[in-house]
Amino acid sequence: MCGLAGVLGLAALDHQPIASVMGLMIAPLQHRGPDDQGVWCDNDEAVGLAHVRLSVLDLSSAGHQPMHSHCGRYVIVFNGEIYNHLDLRVELQTSALTPWRGQSDTETLLACFSVWGVEKTLKATVGMFAFALWDRQERKLVLARDRLGEKPLYYGYVAGAFAFASELKALKALPGFSGEVDRGALALLLRHNCIPAPYSIYRGLSKLMPGTWLELTSDAMRQQQMPQPLAYWSALAAAMTGVSKPFTFASDAQAVAALEAELSRAVAGQMLADVPLGAFLSGGIDSSAVVALMQTQSSRPVKSFSIGFREAGYDEAIYASEVARHIGTEHTELYVSPQDALAVIPKLPTIYDEPFSDSSQIPTYLVAQLARERVTVALSGDGGDELFGGYSRYFLAARLWGKIELMPHALRRAVAHVIFSLSPQAWDNIYRLAAPFIPKAHRWPAPGDKLHKGATLLDAASGMGLYRGLVSHWEPSDVVLGAAEPETPLSGRPPSLPSLTEQMMLLDALNYLPNDILVKVDRAAMAVSLESRVPLIDHRIFEFAWRLPMHYKVRGGTGKWLLRQVLYKHVPAALVDRPKMGFGVPIDSWLRGPLREWAEELLGEERLRREGYFQPAPIRRKWKEHLSGQRNWQYHLWDVLMYQAWLEAENASP
Numbered sequence: 001m002c003g004l005a006g007v008l009g010l011a012a013l014d015h016q017p018i019a020s021v022m023g024l025m026i027a028p029l030q031h032r033g034p035d036d037q038g039v040w041c042d043n044d045e046a047v048g049l050a051h052v053r054l055s056v057l058d059l060s061s062a063g064h065q066p067m068h069s070h071c072g073r074y075v076i077v078f079n080g081e082i083y084n085h086l087d088l089r090v091e092l093q094t095s096a097l098t099p100w101r102g103q104s105d106t107e108t109l110l111a112c113f114s115v116w117g118v119e120k121t122l123k124a125t126v127g128m129f130a131f132a133l134w135d136r137q138e139r140k141l142v143l144a145r146d147r148l149g150e151k152p153l154y155y156g157y158v159a160g161a162f163a164f165a166s167e168l169k170a171l172k173a174l175p176g177f178s179g180e181v182d183r184g185a186l187a188l189l190l191r192h193n194c195i196p197a198p199y200s201i202y203r204g205l206s207k208l209m210p211g212t213w214l215e216l217t218s219d220a221m222r223q224q225q226m227p228q229p230l231a232y233w234s235a236l237a238a239a240m241t242g243v244s245k246p247f248t249f250a251s252d253a254q255a256v257a258a259l260e261a262e263l264s265r266a267v268a269g270q271m272l273a274d275v276p277l278g279a280f281l282s283g284g285i286d287s288s289a290v291v292a293l294m295q296t297q298s299s300r301p302v303k304s305f306s307i308g309f310r311e312a313g314y315d316e317a318i319y320a321s322e323v324a325r326h327i328g329t330e331h332t333e334l335y336v337s338p339q340d341a342l343a344v345i346p347k348l349p350t351i352y353d354e355p356f357s358d359s360s361q362i363p364t365y366l367v368a369q370l371a372r373e374r375v376t377v378a379l380s381g382d383g384g385d386e387l388f389g390g391y392s393r394y395f396l397a398a399r400l401w402g403k404i405e406l407m408p409h410a411l412r413r414a415v416a417h418v419i420f421s422l423s424p425q426a427w428d429n430i431y432r433l434a435a436p437f438i439p440k441a442h443r444w445p446a447p448g449d450k451l452h453k454g455a456t457l458l459d460a461a462s463g464m465g466l467y468r469g470l471v472s473h474w475e476p477s478d479v480v481l482g483a484a485e486p487e488t489p490l491s492g493r494p495p496s497l498p499s500l501t502e503q504m505m506l507l508d509a510l511n512y513l514p515n516d517i518l519v520k521v522d523r524a525a526m527a528v529s530l531e532s533r534v535p536l537i538d539h540r541i542f543e544f545a546w547r548l549p550m551h552y553k554v555r556g557g558t559g560k561w562l563l564r565q566v567l568y569k570h571v572p573a574a575l576v577d578r579p580k581m582g583f584g585v586p587i588d589s590w591l592r593g594p595l596r597e598w599a600e601e602l603l604g605e606e607r608l609r610r611e612g613y614f615q616p617a618p619i620r621r622k623w624k625e626h627l628s629g630q631r632n633w634q635y636h637l638w639d640v641l642m643y644q645a646w647l648e649a650e651n652a653s654p
Contacts, residue, residue: 002065003032003526004077005165006049006132007158007174008141009221016175018048026050028169032079032526035059040066040075045218046161047134047141051077056273056377056531062102069110070101073137076113078106079166080129080151081533083269088112088124118142122213122232126269126538130208132164139218147233147539148383149197149210149514152522156205162221167523168353171205172653179650180204183483186355186613187476190639193357196488196515198229201354201646210514211235233539236495239506242546243497255552256565259544260293263566266538267293267379275376278303280367281331283319285390285560285567285576287381288327290535292570294379295327304329305371305378307336307363309585322575334370341366341585342594348642349649351527357642358516359587359634365524372528382517383536386509387545388560389553392444393470394501400454401463401500412458419455424448424632440578449632463500471512473636479618499550513537588634592627599623599637602644611647614640 005025010018018041026037033052041048051065066077082088085105092111101107105127112121113133128150133142143164145153155164159176171177179202185195197207208214212229220227249255267290271277279291281304294302304324308317317333324331344362349355351365371378385391404412419427427448435443444450453470460466468490476485485491489510497503518534525532535541545553548562555561567576591599601607603623608616619640622633 002054002077002079003029003052003166003170004050004079004130004132005029005163005170006047006077006141007161007163008045008047008216008218009161010048011046011161018043018046021174022048022050024173024175025163025165025170026052028173029166031529032166034529036064038064038066042134042136045139047218049075049077049132049134054376054529054531056081056275057104059274060102063104063106065106067104067106067110069114071114073135074110074113075134075136076106076110076131078109078129078131079153080127080131080146081105081270081272081531082109082125082127082129083272083538084124084126085109091124118144118213119232126540128533130166141216141221142213143208143216144213144232145208145210147211148235148509148518148534148537148542150518150522150534150537152519153208154200154205155208155214156202157224157226158205160224162216168200168202168205169350181613183480183613184486186643187480187483187485188488189355189357189643190474190476190480191472191485192488192490192511192515193473193635193639194516194519195354195356196511199486235509235542236506238539238543239497239509239546240495242543242548243502245547246549247547252565255548255562256569259548259562260566260569262541262544263289263535264293264297266535266541268297269538270379270533270535271297273377276303276374277377277379278305278371278375279329279379280304280371280381281306281320281324281329282316282381283321283323283576284316284381285564286384286536287320288323288571288576289384289563289567290379290381291323291329292327292567295329296570301328301330303371303375304331305367305374306331306333307367307370308333309341309363310335310337319575319578323571326571326575332370332374334366336363336366338586338590338594342590345595345598345645347527349646352519352523352646355643355646356519356523357635357639358520359585359638361520361524362585364520365527368525368530368532369528372530375530377531377533378525379533379535380521381536382521382534383513384560384563386505386513387536387542388563389501389505389550390559391504391508393467394504394554394559395557396450396454397463397467397470397504398500400457401460401466404458404460404466405463407458409459416455416458419451422448423630424452425629427451452631464494464503467500467504467507471508473639479615479640481613481615501554502550509542587638588626588632591634591637592629596627599641602641602648603637613643613647 022039029052033054035055036053039050049066066075082105085108128146130145130151130153158174165171182203185199185201189195197209211233212231214227214229216227281287281291306317306320341362431447457466457469494503495506521532552562605616608614625631626633
């Protein structure tokens with residue numbers, strides 16, 4: 001895990017020495033690579049590459065970057081891991097290659113480029129990565145990103161030069177940078193609590209889409225051409241192909257064995273490291289499955305990590321410790337105080353570089369910080385919900401739409417009126433009385449909020465419209481001034497899949513997973529120089545999962561059925577079968593308590609009006625309703641607060 005930055009056409013930047021500008025760009029990325037750094041420049045071509053290294057494979061100087069290919073044609077800066085690089089080396093043995101200098105996957109990549117070219121190499125890799133490759137022969141820059149979008153890569157023109165980096169802060173360090181807020185991206189933030197690729201908070205700067213690469217020649221750069229990304233793999237195409245070619249297993253046992261084999265292969269590949277390795281463990285289905293499969297392939301206890309909160313409804317540490325005890329891991333847990341969590345908030349604008357408002361960013365940072373005290377690499381269980389049907393919204397939307405579409409519109413409005421007549425807290429109290437009579441697997445966390453959210457969806461014209469309502473926060477046109485909301489997978493035509501549940505799962509894999517979950521994990525882990533790995537989204541597992549008929553994912557009203565069966569071979573069902581809690585913090589009560597003064601300052605009506613990004617009235621209304629306890633608007637308010645905190649930090653920076 002590392003950080004990279006570079007430019008093409010640096011002569012446009014006031015003729016400053018390339019090496020000194022590369023130093024400016026790479027300095028803000030030291031947290032991504034504290035072990036080593038390097039710069040390479042070609043003054044004739046006005047190109048520069050810079051790299052900071054977190055040493056994970058081949059800790060020797062043979063892994064230093066920027067790295068040159070044996071043939072001398074290519075220079076690369078690389079961020080990530082190629083898990084099958086040793087297999088690729090075996091495939092290359094028949095080629096006339098110079099003997100290997102070291103054991104790094106970066107050297108393997110360069111050898112593959114020399115023999116196979118870029119596209120074939122990308123298709124042959126299994127891994128997470130972003131890289132910049134300079135082709136000295138063709139005078140061409142190549143940028144590429146992994147299939148599911150684990151590793152970030154931003155690019156665009158800055159002061160006339162084409163620039164790129166792992167994080168925006170490196171681009172901001174360029175002389176002549178003058179970032180203008182993209183109000184369309186701000187609109188997306190308020191809908192999704194993140195800014196989806198290819199957009200960024202700055203107009204003219206883009207994120208490279210997952211599964212794509214782009215090329216830019218020196219000549220095209222001089223004409224200020226914006227390169228168009230090319231796809232070497234598509235999650236959408238992989239899912240559609242999988243659905244058209246479903247597996248036919250002879251028995252459930254055969255299906256369980258097949259999935260376990262795929263998961264074990266992915267986990268084994270991602271345990272490759274020359275440094276201490278561990279895993280995040282929440283005690284839920286996904287992380288427990290990853291840790292259990294790690295332990296079966298390790299001769300020593302796996303190091304596992306979890307954090308806990310003492311607030312009711314937010315603590316999963318007790319479950320994690322029970323799972324860890326059963327599996328036999330070397331488990332570390334830390335109960336954090338509200339003060340510990342609140343202390344993270346001022347760091348968020350710097351950690352995430354652009355506004356990002358998934359509040360689970362706070363515990364994610366804290367568990368990464370805990371893990372980094374003992375390991376350099378940590379595996380996580382992210383991705384299981386999107387691939388195996390785990391989110392409660394999948395069932396909620398399907399059930400709701402099945403009822404809503406049969407109801408006359410007037411009746412829908414009457415039902416909504418009844419729901420809104422009681423506050424979420426009142427519904428929570430009623431639900432608490434009824435909970436003993438509801439099966440454990442079907443109980444909801446925060447039922448009052450879910451009922452109020454459901455009531456707002458009664459106007460939906462289709463199942464997909466209902467889903468969009470479920471995953472949207474604000475209606476941006478109501479609150480963002482001067483914004484035209486750009487298109488995303490959620491706003492386009494829904495994928496042609498057999499069921500609403502499958503459509504939702506795929507759209508989450510295209511949007512929520514890469515733009516929220518993976519961003520959250522990467523930035524939080526990298527802020528403390530920890531490499532995170534996500535075995536459940538190995539692209540081979542993605543393709544396998546989409547070939548599974550739905551009854552292997554959802555059965556008896558329960559999601560992740562097949563993944564659960566794999567886990568039950570290692571962990572008793574009683575330890576992991578419980579309602580999904582998520583990985584959150586009590587932002588709702590904090591906003592009424594210790595964060596109230598901070599939030600009031602950022603949400604002040606005069607301030608909002610003066611800054612000119614938001615319509616103050618709807619924000620102030622939600623703030624007052626939240627403070628009174630009438631409604632819980634924590635997620636809506638957090639979207640605005642994270643933008644306001646980012647803007648404040650932006651205005652304060654030199």
